[in-house]
């Protein structure tokens with residue numbers, strides 16, 4: 391490890407395994423709090439954070455309900471990523487609206503009646519009844535809803551910017567972490583001759599293979615995404631069954647995604663591609679070219695809530711994981727929560743995300 395200071399004797403505060411969105415943002419939070427952190431990551435081109443669509447959106451689903459904890463997660467989310475952009479000197483946030491077309495007259499009527507009531511005012515900016523020019527590029531003759539407080543984070547750009555930052559700080563090592571090579575001690579642990587107070591698993595779905603955290607009820611989900619060149623560049627995110635983003639810095643729009651438990655792998659699935667295309671054709675009126683297709687595995691959990699906290703037996707082992715399909719909106723809030731807990735044991739991790747919720751049922755003592 392390229393340390394900027396001698397670490398052979400000193401005990402460092404934390405070793406983080408994995409530098410996807412979870413590990414990156416947690417490391418950032420701990421560093422900002424003045425802790426001494428090291429990161430080990432074996433980048434894989436198809437890791438979730440490298441291929442994600444990167445959308446954030448406070449209301450989702452067919453019934454358009456507020457997402458879990460939206461009132462806490464969303465008010466500071468864009469500012470958080472804007473500050474990171476400044477710090478990392480990179481651009482990855484695009485706070486653009488989402489346009490969600492109506493498919494039936496009935497739907498349009500329902501939303502006209504309810505869009506500005508208390509349940510939706512925070513998320514719906516306005517309603518279009520089919521007058522906009524945009525509609526000729528979309529199969530949206532009935533118009534649709536414009537959702538605010540939504541956008542995308544280019545997660546690959548974010549992760550790459552963080553890698554450069556951590557390399558500059560001399561705290562990053564590109565390697566595969568081997569948990570059998572770690573020695574647990576009464577004060578913490580030793581890995582490759584360096585003493586740490588604690589180790590934090592932020593290694594995505596692969597934490598499911600760990601002898602320490604494999605007992606947690608992960609329910610990983612594969613998904614495909616297409617990268618497209620569109621004849622008409624989307625001017626905001628189009629979202630109905632699938633999403634299509636405006637062209638990003640990498641020159642393509644992203645369109646996805648699918649959810650599949652079997653086969654659970656990072657191989658693009660033909661059926662998945664067909665599914666995306668069939669939904670896209672119901673949404674847009676323009677031609678497009680598929681430039682690339684990618685697939686990854688989301689680190690999802692049995693109750694769709696993150697996994698945070700300390701190992702039931704080993705006080706020096708922690709986990710920050712289970713961000714599922716919502717890494718962009720969950721990571722800043724819960725990394726901050728874990729940091730606060732590490733700095734002050736009296737600061738409790740939310741019971742909804744603390745892994746203690748799974749201990750009774752899943753941990754084999």
Ligand SMILES: Cc1cc2nc3c(=O)[nH]c(=O)nc-3n(C[C@H](O)[C@H](O)[C@H](O)COP(=O)(O)OP(=O)(O)OC[C@H]3O[C@@H](n4cnc5c(N)ncnc54)[C@H](O)[C@@H]3O)c2cc1C
Nearest residue numbers: 408410411412432439442443444445567594613716717718
């Ligand atoms: C198709 C698809 C679409 C998605 N779309 C969105 C979206 O629109 N919006 C959204 O918010 N989220 C989306 N997600 C989810 C999002 O990608 C995840 O929530 C997030 O990336 C999880 O980040 P992570 O850091 O926990 O895991 P990962 O991204 O998997 O990162 C874990 C890192 O740990 C490394 N690692 C693992 N084991 C080891 C080891 N032993 N040693 C060293 N390194 C190791 C891995 O190589 C990787 O770099 C999507 C995911 C997929 C698959």
